[in-house]
Amino acid sequence: MEETAKNTEPVISIRDLYKSFGDLHVLQGVNLEVLKGENVVVLGRSGTGKSVLIKIIVGLLTQDKGECNVLGKEVSSLNEKELRDLRLKIGFSFQNSALYDSMTVRENLEFPLVRNVAGLSKADVKEKVESVLDAVGLLKTINQAPSELSGGQRKRIGIARTLILEPEIMLYDEPTAGLDPITCIEINELINEVQEKYHTSAIIITHDLTCARQTGDRIAMLLDGHFTKQGTFEEVFETQDDRIKSFYDYNFIK
Numbered sequence: 001m002e003e004t005a006k007n008t009e010p011v012i013s014i015r016d017l018y019k020s021f022g023d024l025h026v027l028q029g030v031n032l033e034v035l036k037g038e039n040v041v042v043l044g045r046s047g048t049g050k051s052v053l054i055k056i057i058v059g060l061l062t063q064d065k066g067e068c069n070v071l072g073k074e075v076s077s078l079n080e081k082e083l084r085d086l087r088l089k090i091g092f093s094f095q096n097s098a099l100y101d102s103m104t105v106r107e108n109l110e111f112p113l114v115r116n117v118a119g120l121s122k123a124d125v126k127e128k129v130e131s132v133l134d135a136v137g138l139l140k141t142i143n144q145a146p147s148e149l150s151g152g153q154r155k156r157i158g159i160a161r162t163l164i165l166e167p168e169i170m171l172y173d174e175p176t177a178g179l180d181p182i183t184c185i186e187i188n189e190l191i192n193e194v195q196e197k198y199h200t201s202a203i204i205i206t207h208d209l210t211c212a213r214q215t216g217d218r219i220a221m222l223l224d225g226h227f228t229k230q231g232t233f234e235e236v237f238e239t240q241d242d243r244i245k246s247f248y249d250y251n252f253i254k
């Protein structure tokens with residue numbers, strides 16, 4: 001029963017979406033569905049509009065035309081309060097992890113909880129912080145400062161800080177950028193563990209095809225303002241389209 005719901009219910013449904021900035025036509029007829037429990041990887045060269053798409057999903061930009069429905073609501077029609085409520089259900093894992101260096105790991109994790117969730121006791125906060133740190137395998141760093149951690153550890157803490165609000169949707173912006181290959185694989189595994197343990201749906205923006213292959217249930221390739229090709233990793237890259245082939249060839253030098 002749960003399996004059926006997981007595979008057919010869209011949490012994000014984007015239809016025929018357009019967005020331009022003056023003469024720059026960035027999104028030109030984007031269609032994308034993210035189903036409940038699904039990890040969708042969005043690939044595309046720099047400047048193709050991946051961040052613009054994410055900003056429309058979280059209501060930081062408004063489309064010129066088309067629909068962007070998230071968790072059953074058209075984002076462009078929400079008022080400020082409704083947008084705030086929606087954003088609490090979306091965890092955004094930034095490229096630079098955005099941790100506060102003046103706070104310990106514990107304080108970094110307490111911060112979003114205390115700010116966004118009313119009525120939690122000290123014991124609840126402690127339990128949630130420790131549980132989410134345990135989930136990312138870094139309970140031992142709880143009293144350390146982010147500056148004492150490696151890039152990979154900071155990335156994990158950033159993901160934990162997002163997870164602590166128990167989001168339904170995770171947006172990962174280049175989760176493996178700047179990490180060594182082994183740490184990249186560990187982060188990819190963590191993304192999959194998060195999907196399993198927290199039942200999140202996710203959009204993962206990346207230029208890293210190993211990340212795409214490891215984490216994506218489905219890959220969507222943004223080219224010329226729309227998703228030219230969607231499917232499993234193998235389906236997308238078993239293609240005769242030279243633009244997609246060259247994206248692959250430059251990632252995996254043959």
Ligand SMILES: Nc1ncnc2c1ncn2[C@@H]1O[C@H](COP(=O)(O)OP(=O)(O)OP(=O)(O)O)[C@@H](O)[C@H]1O
Pocket residue numbers: 021024026044045046047048049050051052053
């Ligand atoms: N608020 C804005 N005003 C004007 N132009 C914008 C604005 N936001 C984005 N753009 C333009 O839209 C295009 C797409 O930008 P976007 O940041 O979405 O690219 P991207 O695919 O995320 O690139 P990257 O992989 O380098 O992060 C770029 O040409 C950018 O300059």
